[in-house]
Amino acid sequence: MWRGVILDFCRLAVYFFCFSSCLVTGQHKQKQVLRAADYPFWGTLSVDKLSDKGDWVSFYMRYENGTDTLFVTNTSTRKRFAFPKGKQGQFNREQVFACLDADKNLKLIYLLNGVPQSFAGVSTYTFTANQKYLVLERYDETKHKYLEIRKPTGEWVKTIDRVKQWELSPSGNSLLYTKKDENTNSVVLLNLEDKPISTLITQSASSVFFGLVWHEKSLSAAWMAVAQGREPQIQFYSIGSRELFTLEPEKIAGFPRSMQVNSKLLRSLRIASEGKCIFFNLQMKDIQTSPPSVQVWNSADTMLYPSREMTGGNDHVDRVAVWLPEKGRFLQITNKEQSQLLLAGNGRFAVTNNPWEEEPQFRQNAVSDFYITDLETNTKELLLKGQLGANGQLLSSPAGKHIGYFRDGDWWTYNLFTKKHRNVTGSLGVSFYDNATGEPFGHPGWEDKDSSMLVYDQYDIWKLDPDGNALRLTRGRESGTVFRVVETTDEQSVKLYQNGYTAGRFDSNTGWVLSSRHLESGATAFYEYDQDKGIRLLDGGAFRVVQLVKAAGAKGYSYTIESYDCSPSLHYKKVGRAKSVPLFESNLQQKHFEWGSEKLISYDAPDGQQLQGILYYPAGYESTKKYPMVVSIYQKQSHHFHQYLNPSQKNNRGFNFTDYTARGYFVLLADIVYQKGKVGMSAVACVSSAVKAALTEKAIDTNRLGLIGHSFGGYETNYIITQTKLFAAAVSGAGISDLVSSYLYYNPDSVMSNMWRLENFPYYMGGSLHEITNVYLENSPVLHAKDITTPLLSWAGEEDRQVSVFQSIEFYNALRRLGKKHIMLLYPKEGHVLMNAANKRDLNTKIREWFDFYLKAAPAIDWMKPDFTIR
Template identity: 85%
Template structure:
């Protein structure tokens, strides 16, 4: 008791001394004003990796000028090693760390004593899975690739000359490689145990070997064999019984004469079914090389002409085939009529569909019939009729028992062996999809052995038993908190092969990680979940927790925390310990500068729905002063609360929050929700409501309001200024101005017309142009340009494939004809966002000068004058 009293007295004494000292000396250091020349000091903290037992963590500080630095820190002692301009860091156990720099210099450091070795000219490297060997890929003076095998401490063991390709086994304890010299080509298997032992698998003087692949359990290996004047072959070797098989197309019954193995797709081979089958791609032998003299666009075409020209048409798209070496059997699985493939049941079942089945149709994801083929019997049956082809709405389970799919608002399973369909979510009492978009909230994966499927509702995580039992793992709905699963291992991630997805695998015994975000306060947190102990908090609070990385061998986690006025810091937390260990604080220089702050504001949409916005206060804020406000719009942005923003003048959209708060602006990010058929007016009403609430802050000058948006936000900006004179000026980037021409245009980014985008989310017109023509006309800013009184700056990339630059040009011509105050910036060779660093800086500068002129009484700049010609 007395010890506590004494400590409290000491603290009070220290505080009193500090207070009196400040009063007496008056030496409270004034913070500096943040200026553009200070911005290069800021970097971005990125967590890289944890050692297996969590003893060390690696992380980066990345800078806009490219002066990146890699750090390695002891999570107990905080001892640190620094590697300027390094990348590709890897731990080997707890004692060894390695990395490469941009000049291909390889660094190998022994962590206990800091001893370091360097090797020049290393293009790639890996450690063996048993941590006994280091593999360095290098090139000799004749530019021939070779592989050095060394001890993790650097001692040379073996050199493999003239190597073409090398692949470690899934466990990392065996090496498969192919070599080529003047006389002989070889495939070799090298055991990386106590002493590396080589096994020659095959040799050929004429065939070159490539596309090496392992079975996921290392039961077998396969590769492609290519020789001039011969059709490409596939070979497979069974490691257990040493059986060797070769697929020779010209001798294989059923192999299509017009096609050949596609030997250029080095990642297309997949060994499945315990090594008894191998999947690969076929390509047409003869493909039309020269363009036709005339383009023929037929309104009944299943593919738009540009898409057909780009892909070669469905006639020339690669097909997928399977070969059963032991049976000597070949099956072509996809064709013109069934061109897409999902493998299920660990390769026993092939699910195929035709994405062009309903064409011409005008949704983003066409519905189509899915068929399933049992490859052991070659029996094909209808699996699902008129099912959406959207990514993430039909996935194979990781252990091969089920197919999970989203249909008619619910999650279903199909048992591959009983052939039963079961609706898993119909009795949950909550929706598993977003009513605005119709899209499911998500399905992160399955528990081990396919015991249950994990799915989301708006707030919570559910565990759905394939036989119908449902368990809610979290209680987010009651508190307004969104819970989601966090992937921390490769096993937990979704896998893609060909066009089909296999869901991630989660182990309920060892557990997995869950994140949360409170919708009102914006607070975030991370939790660890396992079946026995339930959910345990790792860290969280009135800040943002991000970038969580888990140690492999212990329940230890590295992660960052941040808020708008607190630069990201790195922490390490071991489950069972009360406190996290602080390891690194980024951007320490911030404490010397004035900085803004943030708060959430609440307001209502026209339908009464409660919305939020983030209001950022200017650096050095004084309540008695008056400041301008810039409103940034898109759709919903309140989820960015507590996000730190490095100051920058080189943003790819020309706008940076901290750049503006540093120069005396309020910034508001406003959430917007939409009524179908009234998307533009919804933006007007939601933004007006947000601004009305923001203006309760008396320091905001209602006569100095600016508006800015890009892409869909650019469209919203264009429309808003046709309906209200609330804003003194506006900036629109890559925004649609004419919904009619946009609806009828072709989007090369997704090889589709824009019709689906305007009919559904986000534009939500609610029907086709010819069904509700008046809605498209009423929603087109260009047709209301005469009502604009707000000076507008617009910009676009001349090569924008997402929103054609014509949209900005059309608006410019309309405003020019009407004599409105408007300037358009058009950047040659740029797309939807700017990639050239010089152009980024130019755009950021011009937007800043524009706002300063209209909102901060700055003088006009030369580029704002008529007939200005850039020099």
Template identity: 35%
Template structure:
């Protein structure tokens, strides 16, 4: 980051004697990027963009001696295995599914269907061709190989020596204890299920045979004592459960005329799951839809304003008859239970799967919030006893968090964290007496402010880990006490946990989060960020201390730690320094394991500068100013300004030049083409988003043009989505910009408010009242705020040439919003071009179209800001 404004020192330079001047120049060359003009930078051509890459860290061995990382180029990537303390590298072009196993072995697939196996100690390599998949089970490799349309499963030891081969494989599944693998095969006109024991001897046990129906969805119980699978049929699939103890097979399906529900079938496309105690199997059921005679029936759509949901949303569920329901089967009692149904169509299971929570999302519809309140019911599955859990509770899917063993449910209500003890059926407010806010203090939208969140549980679920604005707290689940684990508030540092394994990461059940479990005795990895976003780092929290691993003015991410060693790896970068993979352990300070993009400094030499400014409300804000590659003191340069709420948190992000940007904007491209690029922060007041953006942006421009090198007559403005709205609004009221670009922009908050959100099948007024538009009131409570914040009604004031673009399958901001603006601009004879991309959504995914959008936006800026030749596509036909 620029620490010295060199061009502000001219008066000082004039006062220096020659000897002092020479000394000053010498010192400035080492400290100020602006004096790097003596080094001639190369001009970057788009044909060279492919040279840039981005790294990502994969896995570290438990002993911290080896790691994997991937280098991603625009059209290629390479997976590398590297010794952290030195040693040989192993590279796999387009490698994927790489993993360490059996103390010093590594396996990896490549796109040529090759599986490579490397002994990292000796360097010996072996390979299998025609491999479609593989897995590791203890010291064994299970390799799925396909030839002439037929699949074979090869069971190999760690030396890649074949121990057993099973032909005509359909599917395989390794048991959780890694001692067995179940397979389904087709041979001699029949389908078979076998269980293979992986010991010193490979033992084969036949479980099931059927002559007509394929078997799939192999699923083990967590104790590896039961195996479930489906015998597939067209709306007639049968569930089978094999108990290894006793070698007993139990089935459940349409052939069971007594227990199987009428007019229903098992959804063979959905997974199976066992309860933790191995007593229940869960799956998805669907209702058989009986066709009705539609001859002569009207095909008119009936949109009733009193309907719970609007017509298009209702057609997806048709009275909850077409959505899958959660079913449960107890093999030992042969008992079946619908956990969700048409009355309570939504639900999820506790982590131990002894209880379910169910609800009807339409209970309080129609209403005006983005997510309707719901009544949550708790059902004890052993008795099917259902009782009220929470009345009229906020219906967000992520607002109920499950503990790792299923003992507790956590939820945030009235700015407090509660726990519900599932067994005792008791609710407890854990934070009622807290003075520190647990909800986002800078939340500036309508509705309830969200919580900073929960990290997980620890100490055998005796303590819950709660975030405030800065710190992490361990709070006793019985309310007996709390402990602050970090000192972030005192330091102005935000601490957050970085989970390192599946136990810490937790999981998800029907879109509801099962929190992870942490052990302070083993240590917890933390990410740290100063509240001003300037410094980032890694800390290691144990029962003894909060140890700093690294903390500096860089972007730091992809933080990884070895499981059984204090070896850390991470990526650090900033705007002008390409990503580096760093490592550290107890024996050494952080060191560079890999430096990427050595060519970068041939083209880019100037870092970003922080610009401070004050908006009309007196709030001090920040923006990032990026310098052109050919910057010279005293020379004028054009500037492109990108807007979208707050962007300063991305201060250290490295951006590689590319034509593939999904929105056509790339900072590195533009600085390499000789532009300043400015990203200011914007804050808002409710119901006044247009003027909020205008005031912040004009204040930012006035602050940044104090730098004499910025050409005030050649400033362009660009934004996408909500930033596109801001762009359209600002150019209607400001004359600061020579041209503008708006992508996928909301332009008319009246028609937008009264339209359907195609992606969610909801009325859009939910999002406009409570979302980024920050109206806070309905159109009919305060029509004026909708009128004055709609750029389409302000088109008469626009004198800035505008390029707009939209995807014709944009279901987030309907493409008609861009066309309304186009029609208004056309009617008033404004300089405007709209690019409409077929088959594209809110961002451009197709690479040809993506590059086309980037090139057209850059040609637009070049024409208006650099006086380049007018591109042909701008000329009217």
């Protein structure tokens, strides 16, 4: 099996069938120089949907000026329809495609004959799963919402007036809605399996109904019922028995009198256990909302004061409860001591923990003791002691049999019914976590019915039987290729409820999709996995294959192919056919312009490991000329190889490398790895080694090198220029300059101390400020500012809450006092990256002018001159 796959992959790696137009078009015609005025013509290709049988595919072309277009094309004939500013596209079998335009017109196109139809004033719509009906949401002249039920051909069937809320069932063939007629509120079920049949579930003159939610298998539904002067209630309706149950807090045993149903947090409602129980949030009745007269920050507090204010000190955090309507049982699951929840066993088991029990602690995520409660018997016991539950390291299985968790470098399973723990990776002799971060490479999900658990090592995908058997599905380690699972359906995605994750579900009987990336060459590929037939190559080669979408009712796939010098093209591949069908090539205008090229370079890190960088060549490159080069840094960036980047001068970090290659620059993206306690020096060594490797290209002018970085890359830039005179100019965006003050800072958004970030990844100091003070001082750029000779342009958002703006101001004051060449740009009302279009354009322009001045000897611009004032 693998021999055939490898041969196919190698053939594709050298066969650029998808890029023929890029390689041959324009060879006999002088190409134009790409200029900023041309950039608005570039758009981004996004794959949207495939029809059930794969006969049609929809996709977008999106532009910076907002003139987006939604397209639909036939995967065989390439017949195409266009919908300017279209959105929310849906197929109804292979016959009809619908979408909304910017003016709230519903556009229908009958795909077989191209006949269009339009309905004005549609706010949203959907087709039923049986594809018999089209549901339109509209508003009348009095601004009351109503629904129209039509046939997919547009023929009117039924109108439902004065609708307040509606939800189509997960099965897609039943509609639950609330409405208000005069003084009566109602909840109605509309069955759309055949002829529309309405069932009035409940009505009231005093209660308002909202927050409709369905069980995932459409077995039951629930909603909030709120009346003035009465505590919020929950109502539950069983579809099969047609029984309605009402949770009345004042009448049910065990309901805490100090709390009430949180009727505002609607996403807290969830029906589980085969549609038999409903989970919801409780909130305190009396919550202090007035601001305190003084803030009291106590160093012995378990939480930082802002975090305590946000959560109410864990006293006022919502609690989670469960109600079993048919049994008349109520149980509060979480409390002050156990405030976080993971549901397992399809809702039968509740796993709880106290995220604050280890506080104050100074990691990003604390460990805690996890307890498991059987909600049928209301028995509780310890599940795991001192376990990290964050970052996907503890997940319930989708079929409800197990919990998978990562501990001490290995993946474990816990059987919910036998109560046995098993280490399923300990004997495999392979590492399943990243040494730099300590985090696992990943656990995407389980095979259907929880027969096996899927996990990643650095290269490969493993199927792990909960009883201890292991199967390595791929052979990436031998060839230096990383394999991963691709999510092509919603059930394959990880689900979040409350604070807990449920892993994805993968059905090997119908097959699923794998991706691969060869680390040395950057080549990518997609494969289809079937438990009987094994792994079959779909497409791949020395280019980038992304955005894969699978046809629900057929073994067909749509995806895009790109490389740096070839704009993304849309392809369709039917399994069993030798070649894919090219359907659309974006940005055809590129072939009329000079364009850059790319290559991978290799170099050594201080610890001896080999790293890679991407070297981009200037458009119109001539080996006999000399060019400047800008080095862009962050951490590892070589995975961007073969990625196409539209030219733009509106980047939210101020730098677009296609813009620079178009203007005659080399650009280098350099990978960096870090040694503990030497984050700054590691950056210096890796970047210097990368530049040395790049300079084997003799066309790069060694005297005209620039350096740029943002955030962590901004810190690296700040530090590198204190240690080397390699660069003639540098740009630092939102970069830390003082590790001491940054260590003592807290992020107002996450309301967490910054200590974890400095002690661990990515700064990796290896200890606290007061344990290894000298290490923090040695790695702080501001303390080495006197050694800077490189002119620096720095920038920051004045309201940056991730990296304090005072990090840039501190560095500015130090360089000003030392008389260094430095300009700082501060953007009001901006955060860690720029959002305002005018500000983005301004930043891109000023960075470009800065590099042009120092690397191309362009004239100085007024803003660079002393005492410049914007007027």
